[in-house]
Amino acid sequence: MSLDELINQYYPAIENALIQTVALSNEIGLEELHGMMTYHLGWSGEGAGSAAAGKRIRPILVLLTTQAAGGKWENALPAATAVELIHNFSLIHDDIEDNSHLRRGRPTVWTKWGIPLAINTGDAMFTLAHMAIMEIENYTNKRITIEAVKILQTTCLRLTQGQHLDIFYEDQQELPVDSYWPMIQGKTAALISACTEIGALIADVEEMKLDAYRRFGRDMGLVFQLVDDILGIWGDASKIGKSNASDLVAGKKSLPVLYGLAQNGKFARRWLSGPILPDEVPELANQLESEGAKDYAQNEAERLTDSALFALQKAKPIGKAGLALTQLAHQLLNREI
Numbered sequence: 265m266s267l268d269e270l271i272n273q274y275y276p277a278i279e280n281a282l283i284q285t286v287a288l289s290n291e292i293g294l295e296e297l298h299g300m301m302t303y304h305l306g307w308s309g310e311g312a313g314s315a316a317a318g319k320r321i322r323p324i325l326v327l328l329t330t331q332a333a334g335g336k337w338e339n340a341l342p343a344a345t346a347v348e349l350i351h352n353f354s355l356i357h358d359d360i361e362d363n364s365h366l367r368r369g370r371p372t373v374w375t376k377w378g379i380p381l382a383i384n385t386g387d388a389m390f391t392l393a394h395m396a397i398m399e400i401e402n403y404t405n406k407r408i409t410i411e412a413v414k415i416l417q418t419t420c421l422r423l424t425q426g427q428h429l430d431i432f433y434e435d436q437q438e439l440p441v442d443s444y445w446p447m448i449q450g451k452t453a454a455l456i457s458a459c460t461e462i463g464a465l466i467a468d469v470e471e472m473k474l475d476a477y478r479r480f481g482r483d484m485g486l487v488f489q490l491v492d493d494i495l496g497i498w499g500d501a502s503k504i505g506k507s508n509a510s511d512l513v514a515g516k517k518s519l520p521v522l523y524g525l526a527q528n529g530k531f532a533r534r535w536l537s538g539p540i541l542p543d544e545v546p547e548l549a550n551q552l553e554s555e556g557a558k559d560y561a562q563n564e565a566e567r568l569t570d571s572a573l574f575a576l577q578k579a580k581p582i583g584k585a586g587l588a589l590t591q592l593a594h595q596l597l598n599r600e601i
Contacts (some may be wrong), residue, residue, distance in 0.1 A: 496552065
């Protein structure tokens with residue numbers, strides 16, 4: 265069974281579990297709250313459909329990991345539901361904090377309903393996620409459930425820490441290159457690491473394998489964000505689905521930018537002189553590349569890719585799901601730069 269076949273098997277089960285969990289918010293007089301959630305998750309409203317829902321990579325990663333680690337993927341559905349709801353809670357709040365008006369080509373929740381209701385909707389989704397993960401006990405045992413809850417709670421703290429750094433960095437003119445890693449460790453890698461760690465935990469693997477799956481997810485998450493940041497400057501806009509001018513114009517403190525600032529050259533002087541205008545981006549991207557930022561970021565991505573794949577090898581995934589998990593890892597880690 266190929267990766268696509270497994271995804272086709274998982275996807276309806278993930279959607280059904282999400283629908284059932286989100287339905288807990290739908291009581292008399294609360295139809296709008298429920299509707300805001302279904303809108304954000306891509307199930308309702310103008311433009312609803314698979315493009316609005318997203319790829320559900322994180323819950324798929326949970327189920328694949330559980331099966332590849334020797335467990336039954338069905339046992340991990342509550343965890344898959346929880347991580348997807350946490351991911352979407354963070355997106356609702358991020359859109360407010362980043363003043364983003366569009367999400368997957370549609371108006372964001374706060375744009376349609378206002379900031380107070382959007383914050384409340386994100387909070388409700390956060391709560392539903394924690395209700396969902398408690399259902400693991402129906403399929404495993406109390407020890408595994410408690411450990412999974414601890415991982416999810418720690419992950420939520422890491423998400424908020426990463427977002428804090430991202431926002432804090434916006435007003436910092438100069439930052440060391442190494443300040444990039446704790447930010448993306450929280451914003452991106454923490455939740456992907458939780459997916460593989462909780463997935464393996466539900467399969468009740470030994471501690472050594474659990475740690476390998478944890479490290480695999482962490483390094484894969486780091487690469488995922490780093491590649492996004494490289495594409496955000498030098499990517500083909502028609503392929504990445506957004507303008508490659510947006511990251512520089514927004515003043516995003518990505519690894520290439522921090523590296524460029526550390527060189528204290530022409531790029532740094534222009535960056536420090538004031539906001540970047542869209543028509544300046546091509547020249548600045550070329551300058552950044554000439555100062556070695558692109559090569560540096562690509563080398564870091566390659567280093568972390570090797571580390572992630574080594575950790576996956578140490579985890580020894582088995583069966584068709586193991587092959588599929590390896591295939592998914594290569595797809596996520598080797599996106600075209």
